[in-house]
Amino acid sequence: MENLKLLCTQVRRDIVRMVSAVQSGHPGGSLGCVEYFVALYFKVMKHDPKNFTMDGKGDDVFFLSNGHISPVWYSVLARNGYFPVSELATFRKLDSRLQGHPATAEHLEGIRMASGSLGQGLSAAIGAAITKKLNKENTYVFSLHGDGELQEGQIWEAAMYAAHNKIDNLISTIDYNGRQIDGDVDNVLSLGDIKGKWHAFGWQVLEMDGNNLEEVINTLNHAKTLTGKGKPIMIIMKTEMGMGVDYMMGTHKWHGSPPNKEQTEKALAQLILDGLEEQGDY
Protein backbone atom coordinates (compact mmCIF):
# COMPACT_ATOMS: atom_id res chain seq x y z
CA MET A 1 0.00 0.00 0.00
CA GLU A 2 2.86 2.40 0.75
CA ASN A 3 4.23 1.74 -2.71
CA LEU A 4 0.83 2.50 -4.26
CA LYS A 5 0.64 5.77 -2.31
CA LEU A 6 4.05 6.70 -3.65
CA LEU A 7 2.82 5.74 -7.11
CA CYS A 8 0.02 8.29 -6.64
CA THR A 9 2.70 10.90 -6.04
CA GLN A 10 4.50 9.75 -9.19
CA VAL A 11 1.27 10.09 -11.18
CA ARG A 12 0.78 13.59 -9.77
CA ARG A 13 4.29 14.50 -10.88
CA ASP A 14 3.48 13.15 -14.35
CA ILE A 15 0.30 15.24 -14.54
CA VAL A 16 2.04 18.46 -13.54
CA ARG A 17 4.96 17.85 -15.88
CA MET A 18 2.72 16.87 -18.84
CA VAL A 19 0.52 19.96 -18.74
CA SER A 20 3.47 22.19 -17.92
CA ALA A 21 5.50 20.91 -20.86
CA VAL A 22 2.87 21.94 -23.42
CA GLN A 23 1.37 24.77 -21.37
CA SER A 24 -2.10 23.34 -21.90
CA GLY A 25 -4.38 20.68 -20.44
CA HIS A 26 -6.40 20.11 -17.31
CA PRO A 27 -4.39 19.56 -14.11
CA GLY A 28 -7.09 20.23 -11.48
CA GLY A 29 -9.50 17.35 -12.04
CA SER A 30 -6.63 15.07 -13.00
CA LEU A 31 -4.89 15.59 -9.65
CA GLY A 32 -8.15 15.02 -7.81
CA CYS A 33 -8.77 11.61 -9.41
CA VAL A 34 -5.30 10.05 -8.98
CA GLU A 35 -6.30 7.64 -6.21
CA TYR A 36 -9.34 6.46 -8.20
CA PHE A 37 -7.28 5.60 -11.28
CA VAL A 38 -4.45 3.96 -9.31
CA ALA A 39 -6.97 1.89 -7.33
CA LEU A 40 -8.89 0.88 -10.46
CA TYR A 41 -5.93 -0.17 -12.59
CA PHE A 42 -3.60 -1.56 -9.91
CA LYS A 43 -6.08 -3.17 -7.51
CA VAL A 44 -9.66 -3.44 -8.73
CA MET A 45 -9.98 -4.25 -12.43
CA LYS A 46 -9.31 -7.59 -14.05
CA HIS A 47 -7.37 -6.64 -17.16
CA ASP A 48 -4.21 -7.34 -19.11
CA PRO A 49 -2.11 -4.24 -19.87
CA LYS A 50 0.22 -6.16 -22.18
CA ASN A 51 -2.53 -7.60 -24.35
CA PHE A 52 -5.00 -4.79 -24.91
CA THR A 53 -7.84 -5.50 -27.32
CA MET A 54 -10.60 -3.15 -28.42
CA ASP A 55 -13.20 -5.84 -27.69
CA GLY A 56 -11.92 -6.44 -24.17
CA LYS A 57 -13.52 -9.88 -24.05
CA GLY A 58 -13.03 -11.49 -20.65
CA ASP A 59 -11.67 -8.25 -19.17
CA ASP A 60 -13.20 -5.54 -17.04
CA VAL A 61 -13.36 -2.35 -19.13
CA PHE A 62 -13.28 1.32 -18.21
CA PHE A 63 -14.73 4.43 -19.85
CA LEU A 64 -13.65 7.98 -19.04
CA SER A 65 -16.59 10.24 -19.82
CA ASN A 66 -15.02 13.51 -18.63
CA GLY A 67 -12.21 13.19 -21.14
CA HIS A 68 -10.46 16.42 -20.23
CA ILE A 69 -8.77 14.71 -17.28
CA SER A 70 -6.79 12.66 -19.79
CA PRO A 71 -3.42 13.37 -18.08
CA VAL A 72 -4.24 11.19 -15.08
CA TRP A 73 -5.53 8.40 -17.30
CA TYR A 74 -2.50 8.49 -19.59
CA SER A 75 -0.10 8.48 -16.66
CA VAL A 76 -1.79 5.54 -14.95
CA LEU A 77 -2.09 3.56 -18.20
CA ALA A 78 1.62 4.07 -18.87
CA ARG A 79 2.68 3.31 -15.30
CA ASN A 80 0.49 0.20 -15.47
CA GLY A 81 2.27 -1.07 -18.58
CA TYR A 82 -0.16 -0.26 -21.40
CA PHE A 83 2.41 1.82 -23.28
CA PRO A 84 5.90 3.19 -22.62
CA VAL A 85 6.13 5.82 -19.91
CA SER A 86 8.38 7.83 -22.22
CA GLU A 87 5.38 8.45 -24.47
CA LEU A 88 3.90 10.74 -21.80
CA ALA A 89 6.32 13.35 -23.11
CA THR A 90 4.31 13.57 -26.34
CA PHE A 91 1.06 14.64 -24.61
CA ARG A 92 -0.88 17.18 -26.74
CA LYS A 93 1.95 17.46 -29.25
CA LEU A 94 1.68 16.99 -33.02
CA ASP A 95 1.63 13.33 -34.18
CA SER A 96 1.08 12.06 -30.63
CA ARG A 97 -1.20 9.19 -29.63
CA LEU A 98 -1.87 11.15 -26.44
CA GLN A 99 -4.43 13.58 -27.80
CA GLY A 100 -5.69 16.47 -25.67
CA HIS A 101 -8.82 14.45 -25.11
CA PRO A 102 -8.76 10.63 -25.30
CA ALA A 103 -9.14 9.20 -28.79
CA THR A 104 -9.12 5.80 -30.46
CA ALA A 105 -7.99 6.84 -33.93
CA GLU A 106 -4.32 6.72 -32.94
CA HIS A 107 -4.77 3.26 -31.38
CA LEU A 108 -3.44 4.13 -27.95
CA GLU A 109 -3.64 0.98 -25.83
CA GLY A 110 -6.22 1.27 -23.07
CA ILE A 111 -8.69 3.57 -24.81
CA ARG A 112 -11.86 2.27 -26.38
CA MET A 113 -13.95 5.41 -26.89
CA ALA A 114 -13.21 9.03 -27.66
CA SER A 115 -14.45 11.47 -25.02
CA GLY A 116 -14.29 15.16 -24.42
CA SER A 117 -17.66 16.35 -25.58
CA LEU A 118 -19.38 15.69 -22.27
CA GLY A 119 -22.26 13.47 -21.30
CA GLN A 120 -21.67 10.57 -23.70
CA GLY A 121 -19.61 8.10 -21.69
CA LEU A 122 -22.38 6.66 -19.55
CA SER A 123 -24.31 5.57 -22.64
CA ALA A 124 -21.20 3.94 -24.08
CA ALA A 125 -20.52 2.16 -20.79
CA ILE A 126 -24.10 0.85 -20.73
CA GLY A 127 -23.67 -0.43 -24.30
CA ALA A 128 -20.48 -2.26 -23.39
CA ALA A 129 -22.19 -3.68 -20.29
CA ILE A 130 -25.07 -5.00 -22.42
CA THR A 131 -22.65 -6.68 -24.80
CA LYS A 132 -20.87 -8.33 -21.86
CA LYS A 133 -24.21 -9.70 -20.74
CA LEU A 134 -25.04 -10.90 -24.27
CA ASN A 135 -21.63 -12.57 -24.43
CA LYS A 136 -22.33 -14.18 -21.03
CA GLU A 137 -19.28 -12.65 -19.37
CA ASN A 138 -18.92 -12.25 -15.62
CA THR A 139 -16.92 -9.06 -15.92
CA TYR A 140 -17.55 -5.45 -14.94
CA VAL A 141 -17.77 -2.13 -16.74
CA PHE A 142 -16.49 0.94 -14.91
CA SER A 143 -17.02 4.57 -15.86
CA LEU A 144 -16.03 7.95 -14.48
CA HIS A 145 -17.93 11.21 -14.90
CA GLY A 146 -17.45 14.80 -13.82
CA ASP A 147 -19.97 16.42 -11.51
CA GLY A 148 -20.39 19.39 -13.85
CA GLU A 149 -20.97 16.84 -16.59
CA LEU A 150 -24.22 15.86 -14.89
CA GLN A 151 -25.63 19.07 -16.35
CA GLU A 152 -25.72 17.28 -19.72
CA GLY A 153 -29.16 15.80 -20.47
CA GLN A 154 -27.84 12.61 -22.04
CA ILE A 155 -26.55 11.50 -18.62
CA TRP A 156 -30.11 11.34 -17.35
CA GLU A 157 -31.36 9.52 -20.45
CA ALA A 158 -28.69 6.93 -19.69
CA ALA A 159 -29.53 6.92 -15.98
CA MET A 160 -33.16 6.04 -16.74
CA TYR A 161 -32.18 3.38 -19.24
CA ALA A 162 -29.69 1.58 -16.98
CA ALA A 163 -32.13 1.32 -14.08
CA HIS A 164 -35.10 0.29 -16.22
CA ASN A 165 -33.06 -2.40 -17.95
CA LYS A 166 -31.24 -3.61 -14.83
CA ILE A 167 -27.72 -2.96 -16.11
CA ASP A 168 -26.22 -4.43 -12.95
CA ASN A 169 -22.69 -5.13 -14.19
CA LEU A 170 -21.94 -1.40 -14.35
CA ILE A 171 -20.05 0.50 -11.64
CA SER A 172 -20.04 4.22 -12.38
CA THR A 173 -18.40 6.97 -10.38
CA ILE A 174 -18.89 10.71 -10.20
CA ASP A 175 -15.92 12.93 -9.44
CA TYR A 176 -17.72 15.18 -6.98
CA ASN A 177 -15.20 17.98 -6.63
CA GLY A 178 -17.83 20.71 -6.77
CA ARG A 179 -16.02 22.78 -9.38
CA GLN A 180 -16.25 23.42 -13.11
CA ILE A 181 -14.66 25.88 -15.57
CA ASP A 182 -16.78 28.89 -14.70
CA GLY A 183 -16.69 28.37 -10.94
CA ASP A 184 -18.32 26.31 -8.24
CA VAL A 185 -20.94 23.89 -9.53
CA ASP A 186 -23.33 25.27 -6.92
CA ASN A 187 -23.06 28.70 -8.52
CA VAL A 188 -23.08 27.63 -12.18
CA LEU A 189 -25.97 25.15 -12.03
CA SER A 190 -26.36 23.31 -8.77
CA LEU A 191 -26.84 19.56 -8.66
CA GLY A 192 -29.08 19.69 -5.60
CA ASP A 193 -29.41 16.39 -3.79
CA ILE A 194 -27.04 14.43 -6.00
CA LYS A 195 -27.29 11.26 -3.95
CA GLY A 196 -31.08 11.48 -3.82
CA LYS A 197 -31.26 12.05 -7.57
CA TRP A 198 -29.39 8.84 -8.44
CA HIS A 199 -31.34 6.96 -5.82
CA ALA A 200 -34.61 8.25 -7.27
CA PHE A 201 -33.49 7.17 -10.74
CA GLY A 202 -33.21 3.62 -9.42
CA TRP A 203 -29.47 3.23 -8.89
CA GLN A 204 -27.65 1.70 -5.95
CA VAL A 205 -25.70 4.67 -4.55
CA LEU A 206 -22.43 4.52 -2.62
CA GLU A 207 -20.17 7.28 -1.37
CA MET A 208 -16.44 7.48 -0.84
CA ASP A 209 -13.57 9.83 -0.13
CA GLY A 210 -11.81 9.81 -3.48
CA ASN A 211 -8.51 10.99 -2.07
CA ASN A 212 -8.23 8.17 0.45
CA LEU A 213 -6.63 5.29 -1.45
CA GLU A 214 -7.67 2.53 0.96
CA GLU A 215 -11.24 3.77 0.98
CA VAL A 216 -11.37 3.94 -2.82
CA ILE A 217 -10.07 0.37 -3.17
CA ASN A 218 -12.44 -0.92 -0.51
CA THR A 219 -15.48 0.88 -1.94
CA LEU A 220 -14.83 -0.24 -5.51
CA ASN A 221 -14.34 -3.82 -4.33
CA HIS A 222 -17.49 -3.57 -2.23
CA ALA A 223 -19.34 -2.27 -5.31
CA LYS A 224 -18.34 -5.44 -7.16
CA THR A 225 -20.16 -7.49 -4.51
CA LEU A 226 -23.32 -5.46 -5.16
CA THR A 227 -23.43 -6.25 -8.90
CA GLY A 228 -25.83 -8.81 -10.33
CA LYS A 229 -28.63 -7.63 -8.07
CA GLY A 230 -30.71 -5.79 -10.64
CA LYS A 231 -29.37 -2.28 -10.12
CA PRO A 232 -26.62 -0.21 -11.70
CA ILE A 233 -24.20 1.24 -9.17
CA MET A 234 -23.21 4.88 -8.77
CA ILE A 235 -20.41 5.95 -6.45
CA ILE A 236 -20.43 9.60 -5.41
CA MET A 237 -16.71 10.24 -4.99
CA LYS A 238 -15.80 13.36 -3.03
CA THR A 239 -12.47 14.73 -4.22
CA GLU A 240 -10.43 17.88 -3.97
CA MET A 241 -9.64 19.43 -7.33
CA GLY A 242 -5.89 20.03 -7.55
CA MET A 243 -5.16 17.55 -4.71
CA GLY A 244 -1.50 17.42 -3.75
CA VAL A 245 -0.51 20.87 -4.96
CA ASP A 246 -1.43 23.45 -2.34
CA TYR A 247 -2.06 26.41 -4.59
CA MET A 248 -4.29 24.37 -6.93
CA MET A 249 -6.65 23.28 -4.15
CA GLY A 250 -9.72 25.17 -2.96
CA THR A 251 -10.34 26.87 -6.30
CA HIS A 252 -11.70 26.12 -9.78
CA LYS A 253 -8.92 28.12 -11.41
CA TRP A 254 -6.75 25.11 -12.28
CA HIS A 255 -9.50 23.23 -14.08
CA GLY A 256 -7.94 23.92 -17.45
CA SER A 257 -4.87 26.06 -16.82
CA PRO A 258 -1.26 24.82 -16.73
CA PRO A 259 1.27 26.03 -14.18
CA ASN A 260 4.11 28.24 -15.45
CA LYS A 261 7.76 27.33 -14.91
CA GLU A 262 8.00 28.75 -11.43
CA GLN A 263 4.64 27.27 -10.39
CA THR A 264 5.67 23.90 -11.82
CA GLU A 265 8.83 23.85 -9.71
CA LYS A 266 6.77 24.79 -6.68
CA ALA A 267 4.33 21.95 -7.39
CA LEU A 268 7.02 19.33 -7.96
CA ALA A 269 8.74 20.39 -4.72
CA GLN A 270 5.55 19.37 -2.92
CA LEU A 271 5.34 15.98 -4.65
CA ILE A 272 8.24 14.14 -3.08
CA LEU A 273 9.19 10.72 -4.41
CA ASP A 274 11.15 8.85 -1.82
CA GLY A 275 11.61 5.11 -1.89
CA LEU A 276 9.38 4.24 -4.83
CA GLU A 277 10.95 1.32 -6.60
CA GLU A 278 11.26 1.09 -10.37
CA GLN A 279 9.57 4.39 -11.11
CA GLY A 280 10.80 7.92 -11.60
CA ASP A 281 9.93 10.82 -13.86
CA TYR A 282 9.62 10.02 -17.56
Place this chain on the structure above:
Amino acid sequence: MEQIVVQNEKDTRSGFGEGLLELGRTNKEVVALCADLTGSLKMDAFEKEFPDRFFQVGIAEANMIGIAAGMTIGGKIPFTGTFANFSTGRVYDQIRQSVAYSEKNVKICASHAGLTLGEDGATHQILEDIGMMKMLPGMTVINPCDFNQTKAATIAIASHVGPVYLRFGRPKVPNFTPANQKFVIGKALMLHEGVDVTIFATGHMVWKAIEAAQILLQKGINPEIINIHTIKPLDEAAVLQSVKKTKCVVTAEEHQIAGGMGESIAGVLTRHLPAPIEFVGVNDTFGESGTPEELMKKYGLDAIDIVNAAQRAISRK
Protein backbone atom coordinates in the same frame (compact mmCIF):
# COMPACT_ATOMS: atom_id res chain seq x y z
CA MET B 1 -36.15 2.57 -73.23
CA GLU B 2 -35.61 -0.88 -71.79
CA GLN B 3 -38.51 -2.35 -69.90
CA ILE B 4 -38.41 -1.56 -66.19
CA VAL B 5 -40.81 -3.89 -64.42
CA VAL B 6 -42.66 -2.44 -61.46
CA GLN B 7 -43.29 -5.48 -59.28
CA ASN B 8 -45.48 -3.64 -56.78
CA GLU B 9 -45.67 -0.49 -54.67
CA LYS B 10 -43.97 -0.75 -51.29
CA ASP B 11 -42.36 1.53 -48.73
CA THR B 12 -38.58 1.50 -48.43
CA ARG B 13 -38.81 1.29 -44.64
CA SER B 14 -40.45 -2.13 -45.02
CA GLY B 15 -37.42 -3.17 -47.07
CA PHE B 16 -35.29 -2.20 -44.08
CA GLY B 17 -37.55 -4.20 -41.75
CA GLU B 18 -37.30 -7.32 -43.91
CA GLY B 19 -33.55 -6.95 -44.32
CA LEU B 20 -33.08 -6.56 -40.59
CA LEU B 21 -35.18 -9.66 -39.90
CA GLU B 22 -33.08 -11.66 -42.35
CA LEU B 23 -29.90 -10.41 -40.69
CA GLY B 24 -31.29 -11.51 -37.34
CA ARG B 25 -31.51 -15.04 -38.72
CA THR B 26 -28.14 -15.08 -40.45
CA ASN B 27 -25.81 -13.00 -38.25
CA LYS B 28 -25.99 -13.53 -34.50
CA GLU B 29 -23.90 -10.41 -33.81
CA VAL B 30 -26.58 -8.11 -35.27
CA VAL B 31 -28.58 -6.27 -32.61
CA ALA B 32 -31.22 -3.56 -33.05
CA LEU B 33 -32.07 -0.46 -31.05
CA CYS B 34 -35.10 1.76 -31.45
CA ALA B 35 -36.25 5.03 -29.88
CA ASP B 36 -39.99 4.47 -29.54
CA LEU B 37 -40.72 4.08 -33.26
CA THR B 38 -40.63 0.31 -33.65
CA GLY B 39 -43.76 0.16 -35.80
CA SER B 40 -42.83 3.15 -37.95
CA LEU B 41 -39.38 1.66 -38.64
CA LYS B 42 -40.87 -1.80 -39.31
CA MET B 43 -38.59 -3.27 -36.66
CA ASP B 44 -41.42 -5.16 -34.93
CA ALA B 45 -40.75 -8.44 -36.72
CA PHE B 46 -37.13 -8.41 -35.53
CA GLU B 47 -38.27 -7.51 -32.02
CA LYS B 48 -40.75 -10.40 -31.98
CA GLU B 49 -38.33 -13.02 -33.26
CA PHE B 50 -35.22 -11.78 -31.40
CA PRO B 51 -36.42 -10.11 -28.18
CA ASP B 52 -33.04 -10.61 -26.50
CA ARG B 53 -31.27 -8.74 -29.30
CA PHE B 54 -33.75 -5.87 -29.53
CA PHE B 55 -33.31 -2.81 -27.30
CA GLN B 56 -36.11 -0.30 -26.76
CA VAL B 57 -34.41 2.86 -25.51
CA GLY B 58 -37.41 5.16 -25.26
CA ILE B 59 -37.46 8.70 -26.60
CA ALA B 60 -33.77 9.22 -25.96
CA GLU B 61 -31.88 9.24 -29.23
CA ALA B 62 -28.59 10.56 -27.86
CA ASN B 63 -28.47 7.68 -25.40
CA MET B 64 -29.36 5.25 -28.18
CA ILE B 65 -26.39 6.30 -30.30
CA GLY B 66 -24.05 6.10 -27.30
CA ILE B 67 -25.30 2.65 -26.27
CA ALA B 68 -24.93 1.44 -29.85
CA ALA B 69 -21.34 2.69 -29.94
CA GLY B 70 -20.59 0.92 -26.65
CA MET B 71 -22.20 -2.33 -27.82
CA THR B 72 -19.68 -2.65 -30.64
CA ILE B 73 -17.03 -3.24 -27.96
CA GLY B 74 -17.25 -6.99 -27.71
CA GLY B 75 -18.29 -7.53 -31.31
CA LYS B 76 -21.95 -6.61 -31.69
CA ILE B 77 -23.19 -4.93 -34.88
CA PRO B 78 -25.87 -2.46 -33.74
CA PHE B 79 -28.55 -1.12 -36.08
CA THR B 80 -30.26 1.98 -34.65
CA GLY B 81 -33.69 2.97 -35.90
CA THR B 82 -35.59 6.23 -35.71
CA PHE B 83 -36.75 9.00 -38.05
CA ALA B 84 -34.01 10.60 -40.16
CA ASN B 85 -34.32 13.89 -38.30
CA PHE B 86 -33.75 12.24 -34.93
CA SER B 87 -31.07 9.97 -36.41
CA THR B 88 -28.86 12.85 -37.49
CA GLY B 89 -29.52 16.46 -36.51
CA ARG B 90 -30.63 15.64 -33.01
CA VAL B 91 -27.60 13.46 -32.30
CA TYR B 92 -24.90 14.89 -34.53
CA ASP B 93 -22.32 15.30 -31.78
CA GLN B 94 -22.99 11.81 -30.42
CA ILE B 95 -22.46 10.34 -33.89
CA ARG B 96 -19.40 12.52 -34.45
CA GLN B 97 -17.56 11.63 -31.24
CA SER B 98 -18.85 8.23 -30.11
CA VAL B 99 -19.35 6.66 -33.56
CA ALA B 100 -17.37 8.34 -36.34
CA TYR B 101 -14.30 9.59 -34.47
CA SER B 102 -14.29 6.46 -32.32
CA GLU B 103 -14.50 4.32 -35.49
CA LYS B 104 -17.42 2.26 -34.22
CA ASN B 105 -19.26 -0.28 -36.35
CA VAL B 106 -22.72 1.26 -35.90
CA LYS B 107 -25.41 1.27 -38.60
CA ILE B 108 -27.60 4.36 -38.29
CA CYS B 109 -30.85 3.50 -40.04
CA ALA B 110 -33.12 6.43 -40.73
CA SER B 111 -36.69 6.39 -41.96
CA HIS B 112 -39.13 9.14 -42.95
CA ALA B 113 -36.39 11.15 -44.65
CA GLY B 114 -37.26 14.15 -46.76
CA LEU B 115 -40.49 15.76 -47.91
CA THR B 116 -42.32 12.46 -48.51
CA LEU B 117 -42.79 12.10 -44.78
CA GLY B 118 -45.75 14.33 -45.64
CA GLU B 119 -48.34 15.67 -43.26
CA ASP B 120 -46.20 15.84 -40.12
CA GLY B 121 -44.53 18.88 -41.63
CA ALA B 122 -41.13 20.52 -41.57
CA THR B 123 -40.19 19.62 -37.99
CA HIS B 124 -39.86 16.02 -39.14
CA GLN B 125 -38.94 16.48 -42.83
CA ILE B 126 -35.19 16.57 -42.60
CA LEU B 127 -33.52 17.71 -45.81
CA GLU B 128 -30.00 18.22 -44.47
CA ASP B 129 -29.12 14.74 -43.24
CA ILE B 130 -27.07 13.59 -46.23
CA GLY B 131 -24.92 16.68 -45.94
CA MET B 132 -24.32 16.24 -42.23
CA MET B 133 -23.48 12.57 -42.55
CA LYS B 134 -21.26 12.77 -45.62
CA MET B 135 -19.07 15.38 -43.94
CA LEU B 136 -18.10 12.97 -41.16
CA PRO B 137 -14.77 11.25 -41.86
CA GLY B 138 -15.18 7.51 -42.35
CA MET B 139 -18.97 7.59 -42.64
CA THR B 140 -20.60 5.65 -45.48
CA VAL B 141 -23.85 7.25 -46.74
CA ILE B 142 -26.47 5.15 -48.54
CA ASN B 143 -29.88 6.21 -49.90
CA PRO B 144 -31.54 3.30 -51.72
CA CYS B 145 -34.37 3.85 -54.21
CA ASP B 146 -37.02 1.22 -53.50
CA PHE B 147 -38.11 -1.68 -51.29
CA ASN B 148 -35.88 -4.33 -52.85
CA GLN B 149 -32.82 -2.13 -52.88
CA THR B 150 -33.35 -1.01 -49.28
CA LYS B 151 -33.61 -4.63 -48.17
CA ALA B 152 -30.45 -5.53 -50.07
CA ALA B 153 -28.60 -2.49 -48.71
CA THR B 154 -29.63 -3.32 -45.12
CA ILE B 155 -28.16 -6.80 -45.49
CA ALA B 156 -25.04 -5.52 -47.24
CA ILE B 157 -24.06 -2.95 -44.61
CA ALA B 158 -23.83 -5.62 -41.90
CA SER B 159 -20.78 -7.01 -43.71
CA HIS B 160 -19.14 -3.62 -44.04
CA VAL B 161 -16.92 -2.80 -41.05
CA GLY B 162 -17.41 0.84 -40.11
CA PRO B 163 -20.15 3.39 -39.49
CA VAL B 164 -22.95 3.62 -42.05
CA TYR B 165 -25.85 6.03 -42.50
CA LEU B 166 -28.74 4.26 -44.26
CA ARG B 167 -31.54 6.59 -45.37
CA PHE B 168 -35.01 5.53 -46.45
CA GLY B 169 -38.59 6.74 -46.37
CA ARG B 170 -42.21 6.40 -45.47
CA PRO B 171 -44.45 6.31 -48.59
CA LYS B 172 -45.23 3.40 -50.86
CA VAL B 173 -43.32 3.86 -54.11
CA PRO B 174 -42.75 1.70 -57.21
CA ASN B 175 -40.60 -1.32 -56.42
CA PHE B 176 -38.63 -2.05 -59.57
CA THR B 177 -35.14 -3.18 -58.54
CA PRO B 178 -34.72 -6.93 -59.21
CA ALA B 179 -35.27 -8.81 -55.95
CA ASN B 180 -32.07 -10.80 -56.36
CA GLN B 181 -29.85 -7.84 -57.25
CA LYS B 182 -26.68 -7.82 -55.16
CA PHE B 183 -26.05 -4.53 -53.39
CA VAL B 184 -22.49 -3.32 -53.78
CA ILE B 185 -21.64 -0.33 -51.57
CA GLY B 186 -20.14 2.47 -53.64
CA LYS B 187 -21.07 1.02 -57.04
CA ALA B 188 -23.46 3.20 -59.05
CA LEU B 189 -26.12 1.41 -61.08
CA MET B 190 -26.84 2.16 -64.74
CA LEU B 191 -30.58 2.13 -65.41
CA HIS B 192 -30.64 3.46 -68.96
CA GLU B 193 -27.76 4.21 -71.28
CA GLY B 194 -28.21 7.51 -73.09
CA VAL B 195 -26.10 10.11 -74.86
CA ASP B 196 -27.58 13.60 -74.41
CA VAL B 197 -27.48 14.23 -70.64
CA THR B 198 -26.72 12.20 -67.51
CA ILE B 199 -29.31 12.19 -64.77
CA PHE B 200 -27.81 11.11 -61.44
CA ALA B 201 -30.60 10.35 -58.97
CA THR B 202 -30.75 8.97 -55.45
CA GLY B 203 -33.50 7.57 -53.21
CA HIS B 204 -37.10 8.24 -54.19
CA MET B 205 -35.88 10.49 -57.02
CA VAL B 206 -34.59 7.50 -58.98
CA TRP B 207 -38.15 6.58 -59.98
CA LYS B 208 -38.86 10.23 -60.82
CA ALA B 209 -35.80 10.15 -63.07
CA ILE B 210 -37.15 7.08 -64.86
CA GLU B 211 -40.46 8.90 -65.40
CA ALA B 212 -38.54 11.93 -66.66
CA ALA B 213 -36.56 9.76 -69.07
CA GLN B 214 -39.76 8.52 -70.68
CA ILE B 215 -40.89 12.13 -71.26
CA LEU B 216 -37.46 13.15 -72.58
CA LEU B 217 -37.35 10.21 -75.00
CA GLN B 218 -40.67 11.37 -76.45
CA LYS B 219 -39.06 14.76 -77.00
CA GLY B 220 -36.19 13.11 -78.86
CA ILE B 221 -33.72 13.46 -76.00
CA ASN B 222 -31.93 10.31 -74.86
CA PRO B 223 -30.80 10.71 -71.25
CA GLU B 224 -28.52 8.38 -69.30
CA ILE B 225 -30.04 7.41 -65.94
CA ILE B 226 -27.74 6.38 -63.10
CA ASN B 227 -28.82 5.36 -59.61
CA ILE B 228 -26.42 6.78 -57.03
CA HIS B 229 -27.53 4.68 -54.07
CA THR B 230 -24.20 5.27 -52.32
CA ILE B 231 -23.46 8.96 -51.92
CA LYS B 232 -20.28 8.31 -49.96
CA PRO B 233 -18.01 6.83 -51.11
CA LEU B 234 -19.15 8.21 -54.46
CA ASP B 235 -18.57 6.11 -57.58
CA GLU B 236 -16.39 8.77 -59.22
CA ALA B 237 -15.39 6.49 -62.09
CA ALA B 238 -19.03 5.95 -63.08
CA VAL B 239 -19.73 9.69 -62.89
CA LEU B 240 -16.76 10.61 -65.07
CA GLN B 241 -17.32 7.83 -67.58
CA SER B 242 -20.90 8.90 -68.16
CA VAL B 243 -20.32 12.65 -68.33
CA LYS B 244 -17.40 12.16 -70.71
CA LYS B 245 -20.04 10.87 -73.12
CA THR B 246 -23.06 13.10 -72.37
CA LYS B 247 -21.19 16.32 -71.45
CA CYS B 248 -23.96 17.68 -69.21
CA VAL B 249 -25.62 16.69 -65.95
CA VAL B 250 -28.76 16.78 -63.85
CA THR B 251 -28.71 15.66 -60.22
CA ALA B 252 -31.95 14.75 -58.44
CA GLU B 253 -32.40 14.19 -54.72
CA GLU B 254 -35.01 14.62 -51.99
CA HIS B 255 -32.65 16.82 -49.97
CA GLN B 256 -31.34 20.34 -49.80
CA ILE B 257 -29.27 21.20 -52.85
CA ALA B 258 -26.71 22.59 -50.40
CA GLY B 259 -24.72 19.68 -49.02
CA GLY B 260 -26.43 17.01 -51.05
CA MET B 261 -25.46 14.38 -53.59
CA GLY B 262 -25.47 16.99 -56.36
CA GLU B 263 -22.70 18.95 -54.71
CA SER B 264 -20.64 15.77 -54.33
CA ILE B 265 -21.00 15.10 -58.06
CA ALA B 266 -20.31 18.74 -58.90
CA GLY B 267 -17.13 18.48 -56.87
CA VAL B 268 -15.89 15.49 -58.86
CA LEU B 269 -16.70 17.17 -62.16
CA THR B 270 -15.13 20.49 -61.16
CA ARG B 271 -11.90 18.69 -60.32
CA HIS B 272 -11.73 16.39 -63.35
CA LEU B 273 -14.27 17.20 -66.05
CA PRO B 274 -16.11 20.55 -65.85
CA ALA B 275 -19.58 20.31 -67.38
CA PRO B 276 -22.92 22.16 -67.15
CA ILE B 277 -24.89 20.85 -64.18
CA GLU B 278 -28.44 21.49 -62.99
CA PHE B 279 -29.56 20.60 -59.48
CA VAL B 280 -33.01 19.21 -58.71
CA GLY B 281 -33.51 19.39 -54.94
CA VAL B 282 -34.94 21.59 -52.25
CA ASN B 283 -33.55 25.09 -52.59
CA ASP B 284 -32.76 26.58 -49.17
CA THR B 285 -36.21 26.28 -47.65
CA PHE B 286 -38.01 24.14 -45.09
CA GLY B 287 -40.91 21.93 -46.13
CA GLU B 288 -44.49 22.02 -44.81
CA SER B 289 -47.53 19.80 -44.25
CA GLY B 290 -49.12 18.16 -47.28
CA THR B 291 -49.32 14.88 -49.10
CA PRO B 292 -46.04 13.51 -50.44
CA GLU B 293 -47.18 14.09 -54.03
CA GLU B 294 -48.24 17.69 -53.34
CA LEU B 295 -44.97 18.44 -51.61
CA MET B 296 -42.76 16.93 -54.31
CA LYS B 297 -44.63 19.04 -56.86
CA LYS B 298 -44.57 22.29 -54.88
CA TYR B 299 -40.87 22.03 -54.01
CA GLY B 300 -39.74 21.18 -57.53
CA LEU B 301 -39.00 17.49 -57.12
CA ASP B 302 -41.32 16.05 -59.77
CA ALA B 303 -40.48 14.26 -63.01
CA ILE B 304 -41.25 17.41 -64.97
CA ASP B 305 -38.70 19.33 -62.92
CA ILE B 306 -36.06 16.81 -63.98
CA VAL B 307 -37.20 17.14 -67.61
CA ASN B 308 -36.88 20.92 -67.47
CA ALA B 309 -33.50 20.70 -65.77
CA ALA B 310 -32.27 18.29 -68.44
CA GLN B 311 -33.27 20.68 -71.20
CA ARG B 312 -31.51 23.57 -69.42
CA ALA B 313 -28.37 21.49 -68.97
CA ILE B 314 -28.34 20.46 -72.64
CA SER B 315 -28.81 24.08 -73.74
CA ARG B 316 -25.73 25.08 -71.73
CA LYS B 317 -23.42 22.58 -73.48
